[in-house]
Amino acid sequence: MRLLTRTTRSVSLTEAGERLLDRIGPHFDEIESEIAALSELRDKPSGTVRITTVEHAAETILWPGLQPLLVEYPDIGVEIISDYGLKDIVAERYDAGVRLGEQVDKDMISVPICAPFRFAIVGALDHDCIRLRLPTHGGFWIWDFAKDGRDMKARVQGRTAFNTGFMMRQAALSGFGVAYVPEDTVEAELRDGRLLRVLEDWCPLRPAYHLYYPSRRQPSPAFALIVETLRYRRGN
Template sequence: MRRKNISDYQAFIAVAREQSFTKAAAQLGVSQSALSYTVRTLEAHLGLRLLTRTTRSVAVTEAGERLLMRIGPHFDGIEQEIAAISGLRDKPAGLVRITAVEHAAETLLWPKLAPLLRNYPDINIEILSDYGRKDIVAERFDAGVRLGEQVDKDMISMPLAADSHFAVVGAPAYFTDKNRPLTPHDLSAHSCIRLRLPTHGGVYSWQFYQHGNEISVRVEGRATFNTLRMMRQAALDGLGLAYLPLNEVEPMLNDGHLVQVLADWCPPRPAYHLYYPSRRQHSPAFMLVLEALRYRR
């Protein structure tokens, strides 16, 4: 590899991973036209087409996929080592990227990481809300947050809170002319407020457990949102039943603005866990984030 071409390969890796010249250009801090020229120059140098471009998308060719798989991890290793070395300065520094579901990001991560940012001005935090099961290594996240039951076994994980509770709730006015459901199967007679997963587009199925039995219910309803806060507001407005984390609705249950049903079908679930690869040199900045998020009973 000629030295002057190293940045060309970095440009290709960014476009291939983002599958977008626009996103890759923003990540690299260059113009989209300059990035496109750099990749075309690399393709001409290699005599191979690495990317297939259309007006709407960018896809990696077979040759591009092979190149990405071979050189991508090496560039990642270089960046990790540079980050680790920079962490040897007097003040920890660098970027820590975390993928988490919206609820965990708002209630568990940010309240603990905001003070960290105030105390360490050279540390940067990026939290991306996503309901999918990310490959955090391939997508270059330092860590992810999911319910404990969803964490891959080859990851190091630690709980961020006590076991989580979910609740099916509705406004008292909603039950004026409707019977309260006694089992999850009764939900077919109710209007349910649904969650459309922002990154996947599918509608979330409600999960219930009792005496070792698990039931997944695909509910129907007139209102669908992609944020928990909008779902909670729709429930408060009497438009149907919502399935939400208990701590999101507990104040409304206490003051009578919402009523919980199917409580015996909603036992505690494994807590949110932060997980990260075991085979990686972690920077001092990441270790500070880890310590800030550690759950203390």
């Protein structure tokens, strides 16, 4: 009699389990689908990436390079902040910065995003110097010269100063002096003669721009995609 009771209870529990399985079984596929969707969402490139950079790199590299990416991945956003000051990207909550390779701290991961390039000293009439004001310590951009193994830095003087390359080019075009600017920003004006070169053989190649970020950060899928999109490869 005792054995019969145990057997009956065992059968009863099995039947209850089957009834429960019949009820929740159809939901298993739905639960698995939801878990898969959450995993896919976690790995899907999304979110906003903040980058501090200089005006020239923003105009000629970052924005042209990232436009196709933003079209392909509508969940990715970017903030590109142009500033000639050397920012503490960790303290100011930037995801990355862009500066000349020589300006990047050694403890940062650094990725080249262009080839070395050249500055040009250009003007239309007057040889007064048009200066670039820097936010750091209230100083001005120092002009670098090099020729035949000789390097020279000059703190130039002039009546006009601006904090954007665009305004420096406008002042040069208007005849207010000579400006020290990236060569690729004045190619059209040099071709049509609106601007003339000065001391061309003293203007050396400058180091490439590098995108840099802290080595301890764990890149998000969106950030990793932006890094690979901007990474410079020979032959680009």
